Amino acid sequence: xxxxxxxxxxxxxxxxxxxxxxxxxxxxxxxxxxxxxxxxxxxxxxxxxxxxxxxxxxxxxxxxxxxxxxxxxxxxxxxxxxxxxxxxxxxxxxxxxxxxxxxxxxxxxxxxxxxxxxxxxxxxxxxxxxxxxxxxxxxxxxxxxxxxxxxxxxxxxxxxxx
Numbered sequence: 021x022x023x024x025x026x027x028x029x030x031x032x033x034x035x036x037x038x039x040x041x042x043x044x045x046x047x048x049x050x051x052x053x054x055x056x057x058x059x060x061x062x063x064x065x066x067x068x069x070x071x072x073x074x075x076x077x078x079x080x081x082x083x084x085x086x087x088x089x090x091x092x093x094x095x096x097x098x099x100x101x102x103x104x105x106x107x108x109x110x111x112x113x114x115x116x117x118x119x120x121x122x123x124x125x126x127x128x129x130x131x132x133x134x135x136x137x138x139x140x141x142x143x144x145x146x147x148x149x150x151x152x153x154x155x156x157x158x159x160x161x162x163x164x165x166x167x168x169x170x171x172x173x174x175x176x177x178x179x180x181x182x
Contacts, residue, residue: 025090025106025175028090029087029090032086032087036080036083036087039079039080039083040080043073043076043077043080047069047072047073047076050065050069050072051066051069051070053065082128086128086129089128090126090129098176099149100174100176100178101151101172101174102150102151103147103172104148104149105124105125105126105139105175106123106124106125106174106175107123107124107147107173107174107175108121108123108172108173109121109122109123109124109169109171109173110170110171110172111156111167111169111170112170113165113166113167114166114167114168115165115166120167121135121171122135122136123137124137124138124139124144124147125137127139127140142160146158146159147169150169151169151180152169152170152171152172152180152181152182153168153182155167155168156168156169168182170182
């Protein structure tokens with residue numbers, strides 16, 4: 021699983037490099053070219069390039085922050101056998117036959133549609149430090165839900181089942 025962290029770091033570096041190139045090389049050329057077309061008030065190419073420049077600058081800042089957070093993760097300091105950063109957890113709802121599987125990630129990487137949730141979420145808070153077989157209560161907007169941790173795969177690659 022630490023290879024996953026290295027892979028993610030490299031993906032972030034690659035995306036950052038591409039955006040920095042666009043910001044420093046491609047966009048200035050597009051802006052200069054658009055300026056040559058005359059009146060900037062009604063120049064759609066100029067405004068589009070400036071808008072893209074703002075977006076790219078914000079994305080660079082976001083990715084830099086995300087990379088810094090991931091780089092600060094020391095896998096050797098994460099306990100094995102309990103839910104922690106990078107853990108993949110399968111939960112069984114104690115009131116239905118529904119199961120949920122997701123991975124705990126940094127806030128910046130959180131994406132519920134990809135089953136990636138942050139520790140700051142109700143699920144993340146309830147699961148932190150728990151083991152396979154534990155029953156956890158998660159307080160969500162619709163009330164309190166009880167889940168059993170059926171399966172846990174830690175960032176170390178260890179797998180545990182209830």
